[in-house]
Structures are given as structure tokens and as C-alpha cells.
Amino acid sequence: MTVLLAFLANILVAIAKTVAAVITSSASMVAEAAHSWADAGNEVFLLIADRRGAKTKDARHPLGYGRNAFVWSLIAAFGIFTAGSIVSIMHGIQELSDTGPVESPVVAYVVLGIAFVLEGASFTQAMVKSRRLARQGGTSTWDFVLDTSDTTLRAVFFEDSAALIGLALAGGSILLHQLTGVAAWDAIGSILVGILLGVVAVILIGRNIAFLVGATAAPKLRARVGRALLGLDQIERVTYLHIEYVGPNRLFIVAEVDLAGDAREHDVARRLRDVEQRIEAHEAVETVVLSLSVDDEPSLEFAPA
Template structure:
């Protein structure tokens, strides 16, 4: 729903900015139009990411299709860089030597104001959701957005935040053009919008690459998973734990455990399978593989400060 709201907002804003850019001949408005069309196109990639990443695992993909969400989000981030950042910067550079005044700037201000309201509504949705999830994990909203495996939420959050900042830059550039009579300020606004988009694109590209290649989970997540394993009545201790993301909010867990009791090999194997099925019932666990610990292997310790946080996301 967050992505869909952002998509609809960007389409409306892109149309309005394109008309305003044509009527005003403003370089900053051209940059903003390119920005919004790029965002609208990227939302399509994010919708595909949600759809593809949610497919169930099968024989060919035993860990599911979750990583495809990171791939499609990576493509969307490259779209921001190419269709948004490069176009805006190049157009601004071309307009540096121009002395053509902005025609009827009031149109630009009206469109920018409407765009700010629409983009603000979309950003508010992403911010509310991010704050709620950050509170559940007892972390800051900023840290959550940067570290979360929910790649579409992060993309919408950053894109909408950049959109709001870009609108301020564009409006300020047009105002400076009016005040000083220097057309260079309008061109500078286009360049600044492009630089802003480039920064956002680099951040999103880096985060998606990290999840595609494989990134270590946060210590809090490792502690939550370890505590959750130890809370199972059949598990006495954990001596090895490996966790990796195989999609947004989807985990692959490998652990070596010591089962309570001293049963025969056949019964132990059956109990291991039962414990695996219980763990895989958790909505964020894609697959878990358990094996038995050796007697002389040391037990792992998990921070008690995270024991009150049952979520594994």
C-alpha cells in the first residue's frame, strides 16, 4: 500500500511539473519533472519487487524468491541515478549560460506547493510505518530505515524525503532568480536537485547490494533469534548460529543445538524435524536447518537485554 500511494502521488506530481516546466521554461522545474517521472517509473519496479519477492519457495528455489526483491529495488535505484540525477545535472549545466528568464513563476510556485502536499502525504505514510516498526525494535527511525531488509519501504522513504527537499531547492532557486534577476540560480537549482538524487541513489544501491551479496545481521537480531531458539522446550543450548537474509523480512537459519534428554538416534532425528517445523512456522523464517552439537562445544551466549523483544524481523 505504501508503494502504491507513492506511485499515484508521483504520477500526478510528474504531470503537473511537466506542464509547469513547459509554461515557465524553468530549468529547476525541468529537473523536478524528470525527478517525478523517474520516481513514478521506479515505483513500478518496487511493485514488481514486492510481487516477485513474495513468491513461495519451490524445488528450484528452496530458499524462496525473496532476494529478487533486492534485485528489482537495485534496478529502481539505478533508475533514480540515470533518469533523475544525470538528466537534472546535465540540464542544469546546459542552462548555466542561459539568460532566459522564468516565465510566470507563480505557476511554478503553485505546482510546487501542490506537489509538496502530495509528496508530503506519501512520505507521512512511510514515516508512520517506519516509526512504528522502529519502536517495536527499540531503535531510532533513521537506523531502522537504513538497516531494515524491507527494501521497498526504505526506497519509498528516501525517495519521498528527497522529493520534499528537491521541491524546496527548486522553489528557492526560482525565488533567487526572481530576486536577483540572474538566470544562473535556476540552473543551479537543477544541478542541486540532481546531486540530491545522486546521493539517494548511491545509498539505495549500496544497501541493496549489501543484501544481495549477503550482510551480517544486526547483533540485536542475532540475540533475538538465539533467545527464541532457547525458549523452545526441546532445546537445551545452542553452540552455533548462522543467520542470513533471503528476502525482505525473510531469514535462513542454521544452528547446532543440544536437545534436552538423551534419546535414541531415531527419536532424536524425529524431534529435530519437529523443532524445525515449529521454528519455520514463524512468519519471518523461510528455512531453518538444525544439527546436533558436540558435547565439548561451548554454548553461545545471547544478550539478555534483547530478551524482551520477540520480533525476529
Template sequence: MTVIIAFLANLLVAVAKTFAAIITASASMVAEAAHSWADAGNEIFLLIADRQGARSKDARHPLGYGRSAFVWSLIAAFGIFTAGAIVSIMHGIQELGSDEPVESPVVAYAVLAVAFVLEGASFTQALIRSRRLARERGSSTWDFVIETSDTTLRAVFFEDAAALIGLVLAGGSIALHQITGIAAWDAVGSILVGLLLAVVAVVLIGRNLAFIVGTSASRALRSRVGTALLAAPAIERVTYLHIEYVGPNRLFIVAEIDLAGDDREHDVARRLRDVERQIEAHPVVETVVLSLSVDDEPSLVFDDVTYPIGRADATSPTIR
């Protein structure tokens, strides 16, 4: 829903900015129009990312298709850089020597104001969701947006934030053009919008590349997963834990554990499978592989707390 709202907002804004750019002949408005068309196109890639990443695992893809969401989001980020940043910067440079005044600036201000309302509504929706999820994880909103594996939410958050800042830059450059009579201010606004988009694109490209290559789980996530494992009645110790993102909010977990009791090999194998199924029932766990620990292997510590052997009354924390 976040992506759909952003797409509709960007589409309406792109049409309005294009109309204003034609009437006003403003370099800043051209940059803003390119920005919005790039964002609207990128939302399509993000919708594809959501759809592809949600496909269920099969024999050929035992860990699911989640990583395809990172790939499509990476393509969207490149779109911001090429269709938004480069076009805006190049157009601004070309217009630096121009001395033509901005025609009908009132039209430009009106379109920018409407665009600010629409972009603001989309950003507010993304911000509210980000704040809620950040509180659930005990994190700041900024840290959550940067670190989350929800690549579409991060993209919408950054794109809408950049759109709001870009609108202020465009409006300010047109106003400076009017006040000073220096047409270069309008071109400078276009360049600044392009540089802003370039920064956003680089951040999004870097985060998506990190998840595609394989980023390590944060200490907080590792602690939540480890504590959840120890909270299972059948698990006494955890001596090895590997966590890997295989998609947005999808985890692949490998752990070595010590089961409670001293059952026969056949019974232990069945108990291991039962525990794996219980863990895989969690909505963010794609696959989990458990094996038995050796007696002399040290226990892992999570949140500087170890569970006593045999403790079965712990409350399982939220894994996200």
C-alpha cells in the same frame, strides 16, 4: 500499499511538474519533472520487487524468491541515478549560461506547493510505518530505515524525503532568480536536485548490493533469534548460529543445538524435525536447518545472558 500510494502521488506530481516546466521554462522545474517521472517509473520496479519476492519457494528455489526483490529494487535505484540525477545535472549545466527569465513563476510555486502536499502525504505514511517498526525493534527510525531488509519501504522513504527536499531547492532557486535577476540560480537549483538524487541513488544501490551479496545479520537480530531458540522447551543450548537474509523480512537460519533429554537417535531426529517446523512457522523464517551440538562445544551467549540447562519457561521474543 506504501508503494502504491507513492506511485499515485508521483504520477500526479510528474504530470503537474511537466505542465509547469513547459509554461515557466524553468530549469529547476525541468529537473523536478524528471525527478518525479523517474520516481513514478521506479515505483513500478518496486511493485514488481514486492510481487516477485513474495513468491513461494519450490524445488528449484528452496530458499524462495525473496532475493529477486533486492534485484528489482537495485534496478529502481539505478533508474533514480540515470533518469533523475544525470538528466537534472546535465540540464542544469546546459542552462548555466542562459539569461532567460522564468515565465509565470506563480504557476511554478503553485505546482510545487501541490506537489509538496502530495509528496508529504506519501512520506508521512512511510514515516509512520517506519517509526512503528523501529519501536518494535527497539531501534531509531533512521537506523531501522538504513538497516531494514524491507527494500521497498526504504526506497519509498528515501525517494519521498528527497522529493520534499528537492521541492524546497527548486522553489528557493526560482525565488533567488526572481530576487536577484540572475538566471543562473535556476540552473543551480537543477544541479542541486540532481546531486541530491545521486546521493539517494548511491545509498539505495549500496544497501541493495549488500543484501544481494549477503550481508551479516545485525547483533540485535542475532540476539533475538538466539534468545528465541533458547526459549523453546526442547532446546537446552545453542553452540552455532548462522543467519542469512533470503529476501525482505525472510531469514535462513542454520543452528547447532543441544536437545533436552537423552533420547534414541530415531527419536532425536524426529524431535529435530518438529523443532524446525515450529521455527519455520514464524512469518519471517523461510527455512531453518538444525543439527546436534557436541558436548564439549561452548554455548553461545545472547544479550549477555545464558539460559540454564533445561529452562523451558522463557518467553519467546519477537524475531524481525
């Protein structure tokens, strides 16, 4: 729903900005139009990411298809960089030598104002959801957005943030052009919007690459999983724990544990499988693999909640 709302908002805003760019001949408005069309196209990739990543695991993909979400989100981030950042910067540089005035600046201000309201509505939804999930995880909103495996939520959060800042830059550039009569301010606005989009794109590209190459869980999540394992009646010790994201909010867990009691090998194997199935029943766990610890392996300690 978050991505769909952002997509609809970006389509409406992109059309309005394109019309305003034609009427006003403003470099900043051209940059903003390119920004919104890039965002709208990227939302399509994010919708594909959600759909592809939600496919149920099968024999060929025992860890599921969740990493598809990171792939398509990575493509979307490259789209921001190429269609948004590079186009805006190049157009701004080309317009630096332009001495013409911005035509009908009121049209630009009206469109920017409407766009701010629409983008603000989309950003508010992403912010509210991020804050709620951050509180549940006991972390700050900023840290949650950077570290979350929910790649589409992070993309919408950053794209909408950049959109609001970009609108302010475009409006300020056009205003400075009017007040000073220096056309370069409008071109500088376009360049600044492009740089802003470039920074956002680099952040999103970096985070998606990190998850694609096997990002491990944050220490707080690791501790929470460890405490949950030790909270099971059948488990006395945990001597090894590996947690990896295999999709948005989907975990692959490998652990070595010491089971309570001294049962026979056949019974131990059955008990291990029962524990695995119990853990896999959790909505955030894609697959779990448990093996037995040996006596001389030290127990892991997990920080309290």
C-alpha cells in the same frame, strides 16, 4: 499500499511539473519533472519487486524468491541515478549560461506547493510505518530504515524525503532567480536536485547490493533469535547461529544446538525436525536448518532484551 500511494502521487506530480516546466522554462522545474517521472517509473519496479519476491518457494528455489525484491529494487535505484540525477545535473550545467527569466513563476510555485502536499502525504505514511516498526525493534527510525530488509519501504522513504527536499531547492532557486535577476540560480537548483538524487541512489544501491550478497542479521535480531531458540523446551544450548536475509523480512537460519535429554539417534532426528517445523511456522522464517552440537563446543551467549 505504501508503494501504490507513492506511485499515484508521483504520476500526478510528474504531469503537473512537466506542464509547469514548459510554461516557465525553468531549469529547476525540468529537473523536478525528470525527478518525478523517474520516481514514478521506479515505483513500477518496486511493485514488481513486491510481487516477484512474494512467490512461494519450490524445489528449484528452496529458499524462496525473496531476493527478487532486492534485484528489482536495485534496478529502481539505478533508474533514480540515470533518469533523475544525471539528467538533472546535465540540464543544469547546460542552462548555466542562460540569461532568460523564468516565465510565469507563480505557476511554478503553485505546482511545487501542490507537489509538496502530495509527496508529503506519501512520506507521512512511510514515516508512520517506519516509526512503528522501529519502536517494535527497539531502534531509531533512521537506523531501522537503513537496516531494514523491507527494501520497498526504504525506497519510498528515501525517495519521498528527496522529493520534499528537492521541491524546497527548486522553489528556493526560482525565488533567488527572481530576486537577484541571476539566471544561474535556477540552473544551480537543477544541479543541486541532481546531486541530491545521486546521493539517494548510491545509498539505495549500496543497501540492495548488501542484501543480495548475503547480509547477516543485525546484532539485536541475532540476540532475539538466539533467546527464542533457548526458550524452546527441547533446546539446552546453542553453539552456532547463522542468520541471513533471503527476502524482505524473510530469514534463513542455520544453528547447531544441544537437545535436552539423551534420546536415541532416530528420536533425536525426529525431535530436530519437529523443532525446525515449529520455528518455520513463524512468519519471518523462510527456512531453518538445525544440526547437533558436540560436547566440547562452547555455548553462545545472547544479550538480554
